[in-house]
């Protein structure tokens with residue numbers, strides 16, 4: 001029987017609630033499809049930071065390396081640790097250390113879920129560059145607190161980094177409806193984004209079966225609202241992808257439905273799976289967080305592990321649940337009720 005070692009980092013706030021819900025569902029899938037998930041939980045979080053002065057131990061990355069995958073709930077508890085510290089101490093270093101350069105986020109309406117748009121038949125896969133660009137962490141501040149203070153945050157785009165994410169986007173498009181839209185702002189950002197466009201045109205030569213569009217980020221924001229059904233795969237830089245995927249979450253009914261995978265495509269390190277939403281301190285521990293985004297991210301983890309049938313079964317169970325109106329509106333169903341409904345749907349599948 002295949003068995004997979006999973007590093008669980010529930011993190012902060014509702015990250016804990018939704019990680020429990022996800023493992024509950026994934027264990028049902030594992031039993032049904034004949035594999036086992038062997039979880040090991042790590043309490044790395046803002047509470048951990050308060051005790052130890054770091055978000056994870058010094059050997060945290062080395063510890064994670066031996067797992068087949070990482071599942072993360074959410075990070076952040078700004079009342080105690082500034083977000084810029086907690087995120088740069090846990091989530092972002094994991095993405096970078098394991099070269100999880102492809103952040104994949106699907107945006108489509110689940111059955112029974114009403115989004116805010118009139119458009120219904122959209123199915124977008126956003127591929128966000130996840131290790132460099134605007135979130136490289138290069139920059140600094142001088143003359144702090146003085147009138148002549150200067151702050152820089154330098155976006156770093158490397159040929160290796162850009163080429164591999166564009167190529168990844170083309171591969172995804174090839175497996176879907178064969179259309180890729182590359183999102184930049186090359187009219188205003190004349191170095192990095194013009195470079196990105198050039199690399200896209202170069203890589204496109206290897207994918208004559210995929211059609212390519214180039215759009216600016218501002219126009220794409222409008223397009224995702226006005227005509228999302230015209231989009232297939234989108235590829236964007238770290239910052240642009242970050243923003244567009246919150247917009248994607250909004251048009252699919254909210255952050256409660258937005259799943260994500262941080263993929264290390266060559267499998268030289270583990271990939272990490274997490275819902276797009278954050279830790280939502282205001283509703284933490286109240287059994288009211290929607291676990292669907294998290295469970296969907298869990299399905300993406302099963303797919304990555306090679307358990308495609310189990311992954312599809314979990315997705316089908318999620319749809320069967322939302323089709324009954326369970327978990328479709330914020331606050332209408334409780335976390336455990338949604339989780340139980342998904343497990344029941346999964347168990348009941350032929």
Ligand code: IPM
Pocket residue numbers: 087091242276
């Ligand atoms: C996300 C989040 C993170 C990101 C933050 C919390 C650093 O917004 O996964 O989209 O921007 O990568």
Ligand code: MN
Pocket residue numbers: 242243246
């Ligand atoms: Mn984000």
